[in-house]
Amino acid sequence: MAKGNKAVNALRRVDLSRKTGCNLETIRYYEKIGVMPEPPRSANGYRCYDTRHVLRLNFVMRARKLGFSLNEVRDLLALVDRGIQTCAEVESVAARHLEHVRSRIDDLRRIEHELSRTVARCSGKQVPDCAVIDALSASGSRTRLSGGKSI
Numbered sequence: 001m002a003k004g005n006k007a008v009n010a011l012r013r014v015d016l017s018r019k020t021g022c023n024l025e026t027i028r029y030y031e032k033i034g035v036m037p038e039p040p041r042s043a044n045g046y047r048c049y050d051t052r053h054v055l056r057l058n059f060v061m062r063a064r065k066l067g068f069s070l071n072e073v074r075d076l077l078a079l080v081d082r083g084i085q086t087c088a089e090v091e092s093v094a095a096r097h098l099e100h101v102r103s104r105i106d107d108l109r110r111i112e113h114e115l116s117r118t119v120a121r122c123s124g125k126q127v128p129d130c131a132v133i134d135a136l137s138a139s140g141s142r143t144r145l146s147g148g149k150s151i
Helices: 013-020 024-032 051-065 070-082 087-121 131-136
Strands: none
Touching (some): 013 024, 013 051, 051 070, 070 087, 087 131
């Protein structure tokens, strides 16, 4: 594929996947929801990805690894795509996400504490009564699951 007189390094979707470590289906999904731009097609109909797609997909994947939601990723990309983003605008999105992460960490600490207390009360013996099951049973009443176990 050529752009003017310059040769463009065209990648197939499988090449993009290998280059970024992103699953093929995930790339399709990102294109479908508009996070990744639809790539141009070659004369024979193949999608032709280039360095811009690699960079964008790496951006999306890194943001997702940092826990940004797809909506937050869209917000960040919209700022970048406008080409006039300011650090203040990006900081606003990132600061909101950081607060969300901190809130989740607090929740996980509470869960850890409760689970730790519950597991410590468990005898671990081969007996039908179990402190973990009792703690997980919200109403204190038990119902039967298939297989005869009760909760």
